[in-house]
Amino acid sequence: SNALNVPIENYNFELSNGEYNFHPNYGTWYDSDITGWEHYGSGGIETSGIWAPTSNILTTTDANEGYIGYLRNGTLTQSLDWVVNENVIYTLGMDIGNRSDQDPFADYSIALLAGDSELVRWENPITPQDGVFESMVLSYVLTDDDFSNFGGEYLSLEIASTGTQLNFDNVWMTNDHVGTSAPVPEPTTLLLLGSGMAGLAIFRRRRSIKT
Secondary structure, three states, X not given: OOOEEOOOOXXXXXXXXOEEOOOOOOOOEEEOOXXXXXXXXXXXXXXXXXXXXOOOOOOOOOOOOOOEEEEEOEEEEEEEEEEXXXXXXXXXXEEEEOOOOOOOOOEEEEEEEEOOEEEEEEEOOOOOOOOOXXXXXXXXXXXXXXXXXXXXXXXXXXEEEEOOOEEXXXXXXXXXXXXXXXXXXXXXXXXXXXXXXXXXXXXXXXXXXXX
């Protein structure tokens, strides 16, 4: 069977405060509510929003030269219109960027939740090279116990960060039945660490620098 795409609102962070931002001025940013995502602070400097980095700091990822999301301390979450199903693999993809003018890289994690309960959390899954975005693919095989405990609960995504600014873009997710092949945006090797375990595949490429 074919994997189903799980809808993610404002997956490419072009929306802020409900408005569409296009043709950005590079180097500009908006400390604001990111449409479709909720921000919770964790103490200290707590900022999130969208921005358009200049190419000498961080190359962009969108063909339309749009905005990206950022988070410095705290948590971004999105409740999904998707419930926990039986015998499935959830596959999550995201681009993570590393500003060349910040060191060290942010301490961050990505989590998948069912209701208020955490199914899996990936701690610092990749550290991109300075000045570029790198893409990652994460996977989680749902266990029988998961379905018994959380079947029918709505899923949510969480991005958490402390320290320096975390940059991200192009979030996607699929739902596939166990035993079938979950597609990814580009050829890569998906490492699955058994039933009920998290897998991580990373494919790295240097993005072309926009002028």
